Amino acid sequence: RKLEQAVSSFLEKPAAIVIGMGFATNSSLIPVMVDSEGNGKGVLVVSDALNHSSIVEGVRGSGARVQPFAHNNMRHLEAILKRATERGQPCGKPWRKILIMVEGIYSMEGQFCRLREIVALKKRYRAYLFLDEAHSIGAVGPRGRGVTDLLGVPTSDVDIMMGTFTKSFGSVGGYVASTPELVAALRRHASASLYAPAMSVPAV
Numbered sequence: 251r252k253l254e255q256a257v258s259s260f261l262e263k264p265a266a267i268v269i270g271m272g273f274a275t276n277s278s279l280i281p282v283m284v285d286s287e288g289n290g291k292g293v294l295v296v297s298d299a300l301n302h303s304s305i306v307e308g309v310r311g312s313g314a315r316v317q318p319f320a321h322n323n324m325r326h327l328e329a330i331l332k333r334a335t336e337r338g339q340p341c342g343k344p345w346r347k348i349l350i351m352v353e354g355i356y357s358m359e360g361q362f363c364r365l366r367e368i369v370a371l372k373k374r375y376r377a378y379l380f381l382d383e384a385h386s387i388g389a390v391g392p393r394g395r396g397v398t399d400l401l402g403v404p405t406s407d408v409d410i411m412m413g414t415f416t417k418s419f420g421s422v423g424g425y426v427a428s429t430p431e432l433v434a435a436l437r438r439h440a441s442a443s444l445y446a447p448a449m450s451v452p453a454v
Contacts, residue, residue, distance in 0.1 A: 262404075263427035264430055265430040270422065270446050276307070277308045278442035278443075279436050281311045281312040281313070283380065291313060292350075293346050294349070295316045296331065296348065298318070298353065299318045299319065299320055300358070313350075324368070327371060331350075332340070349377065351382070354383040359389040363397065373407075379410070384424070396411075398411075405427075410426060410428045410432065
């Protein structure tokens with residue numbers, strides 16, 4: 251719990267959960283982020299086309315409807331959000347939740363996400379934002395706190411912040427920082443929290 255408190259303090263988020271494997275942080279926690287009961291029906295995930303396979307795996311297991319947008323293309327992202335909010339689901343009902351999923355730095359391309367613009371669109375269309383900082387946390391920003399730090403975006407504007415300890419920090423595992431309510435749900439329902447062993451002491 252001390253490590254989780256350190257993570258939440260470092261990211262200026264109210265709560266955090268730590269998982270022993272970086273890939274599993276996404277693949278096993280994203281389904282619970284989509285819906286804590288495991289029912290993603292009625293939820294729309296809008297995902298950058300070049301998101302990491304761990305995000306793809308997590309979204310696939312959530313049961314949500316997935317709509318990719320062209321990599322870092324803000325016009326395409328806005329078009330999807332606009333259509334989703336105006337038309338709703340194919341059945342005509344509004345989407346229960348719209349979740350935008352992006353990475354801070356896309357490792358294979360070496361590109362930053364356009365975070366300021368994404369946050370503006372998130373607010374305009376009342377969506378939620380998930381930011382994967384596996385390759386940016388500890389590497390960029392005046393305080394080493396990732397793309398929010400680099401671009402001057404308050405972490406309060408990012409609903410869910412994910413990252414790993416396997417790159418800049420030279421260890422193992424990953425984390426999710428968000429609201430106490432979401433973190434509690436992840437701790438109760440995510441398989442990587444319920445069934446995985448704790449991180450080894452030297453790694454912490």
